[in-house]
Amino acid sequence: MRGKKPLKELTLSVPAQETPVDKFLTASGTFKDGELRLNQRGLQLISEENGDEHQSTKMKVEDVQLSMDDLEMIQVIGKGSGGVVQLVRHKWVGTFYALKGIQMNIQESVRKQIVQELKINQATQSPHIVLCHQSFYHNGVIYLVLEYMDRGSLADIIKQVKTILEPYLAVLCKQVLEGLLYLHHERHVIHRDIKPSNLLVNHKGEVKITDFGVSAVLASSIGQRDTFVGTYNYMAPERISGSSYDYKSDVWSLGLVILECAIGRFPYTPPEGEGWLSFYELLEAIVDQPPPSAPADQFSPEFCSFISSCIQKDPAERMSASELLNHAFIKKFEDKDLDLRILVESLEQPMNVPE
Numbered sequence: 132m133r134g135k136k137p138l139k140e141l142t143l144s145v146p147a148q149e150t151p152v153d154k155f156l157t158a159s160g161t162f163k164d165g166e167l168r169l170n171q172r173g174l175q176l177i178s179e180e181n182g183d184e185h186q187s188t189k190m191k192v193e194d195v196q197l198s199m200d201d202l203e204m205i206q207v208i209g210k211g212s213g214g215v216v217q218l219v220r221h222k223w224v225g226t227f228y229a230l231k232g233i234q235m236n237i238q239e240s241v242r243k244q245i246v247q248e249l250k251i252n253q254a255t256q257s258p259h260i261v262l263c264h265q266s267f268y269h270n271g272v273i274y275l276v277l278e279y280m281d282r283g284s285l286a287d288i289i290k291q292v293k294t295i296l297e298p299y300l301a302v303l304c305k306q307v308l309e310g311l312l313y314l315h316h317e318r319h320v321i322h323r324d325i326k327p328s329n330l331l332v333n334h335k336g337e338v339k340i341t342d343f344g345v346s347a348v349l350a351s352s353i354g355q356r357d358t359f360v361g362t363y364n365y366m367a368p369e370r371i372s373g374s375s376y377d378y379k380s381d382v383w384s385l386g387l388v389i390l391e392c393a394i395g396r397f398p399y400t401p402p403e404g405e406g407w408l409s410f411y412e413l414l415e416a417i418v419d420q421p422p423p424s425a426p427a428d429q430f431s432p433e434f435c436s437f438i439s440s441c442i443q444k445d446p447a448e449r450m451s452a453s454e455l456l457n458h459a460f461i462k463k464f465e466d467k468d469l470d471l472r473i474l475v476e477s478l479e480q481p482m483n484v485p486e
């Protein structure tokens with residue numbers, strides 16, 4: 132009979148290795164790695180050839196130069212494995228941001244990945260990727276000043292509505308696919324952690340991907356120093372079995388997320404009354420069993436086909452983000468002028484932002 136461990140609490144421990152602090156911190160408290168410098172004033176890239184300092188291009192996106200002193204803390208809006216996310220307001224301009232703090236870990240491999248992700252974050256600009264306005268390093272914590280998504284994550288939304296209807300799913304999915312297309316084709320980045328809590332929504336009905344790579348890096352030890360904390364629930368079979376993987380692994384994860392939103396439960400959850408899958412049963416089911424599918428008696432043929440185009444165990448059989456953008460399920464609702472605002476306006480706002 133199956134174990135009773137809840138799926139959400141799957142954890143795995145790995146030993147941490149430490150690196151002397153002076154290898155990545157200057158005496159003045161600047162975090163450095165190769166050309167990257169991160170301190171209270173923000174992020175800078177130092178050109179290796181001529182030693183020139185140039186400000187991060189991301190800083191130029193803002194007319195307002197952000198500094199930690201300018202930000203007023205309002206309240207905690209979320210907690211992830213790496214740290215806390217707070218709603219903050221620019222004291223003078225009044226703009227709201229989500230400030231994500233990442234406890235710095237001195238494990239070398241993790242640090243390298245964070246640096247990599249900070250650089251990607253800095254260069255990323257797409258209407259379907261949560262904008263990172265700026266980053267700071269201060270007292271052992273890396274802070275990311277993120278665009279505030281005032282309707283929270285898809286995880287928050289499905290807690291409230293349980294299921295989302297096909298037309299809204301098509302609109303939502305199209306936006307996520309456009310974000311993935313940008314990451315895959317223009318940035319050459321595999322997100323690696325597509326899950327409901329990494330898809331954020333705002334009152335305009337915009338859906339944006341967040342945490343690309345950073346969360347995967349965090350999961351591999353920053354938050355809880357000696358412990359790997361993350362979810363394998365949405366991980367593609369080729370990643371679980373240690374085979375090589377590519378952009379298509381994000382498509383598997385998206386397929387599972389969309390199916391979950393449609394049926395109102397995580398697709399690998401056993402039928403009611405049969406308990407939970409244990410950690411190993413879940414991994415075994417993903418790798419060895421046929422993939423889940425949308426029940427044909429409850430969903431349109433286009434939706435069922437869309438899901439099975441995403442949740443193919445063999446990545447070669449899985450469609451890419453660009454192919455999926457042309458799938459009949461997405462096309463079916465494209466000219467219907469559907470607005471996700473209608474869905475989000477009916478929801479409780481996760482955070483009552485003061486006027």
Ligand SMILES: Nc1ncnc2c1ncn2[C@@H]1O[C@H](COP(=O)(O)OP(=O)(O)OP(=O)(O)O)[C@@H](O)[C@H]1O
Pocket residue numbers: 208209210211212213214215216229231261277278279280281283284286287328329331341342346349350360361362
């Ligand atoms: N830019 C943002 N705007 C609004 N809310 C946000 C923003 N970023 C994060 N949040 C909220 O904070 C929560 C925690 O985010 P965080 O990225 O730290 O962790 P997570 O993705 O939930 O989990 P994990 O760290 O395991 O990946 C999110 O689920 C979301 O509700």
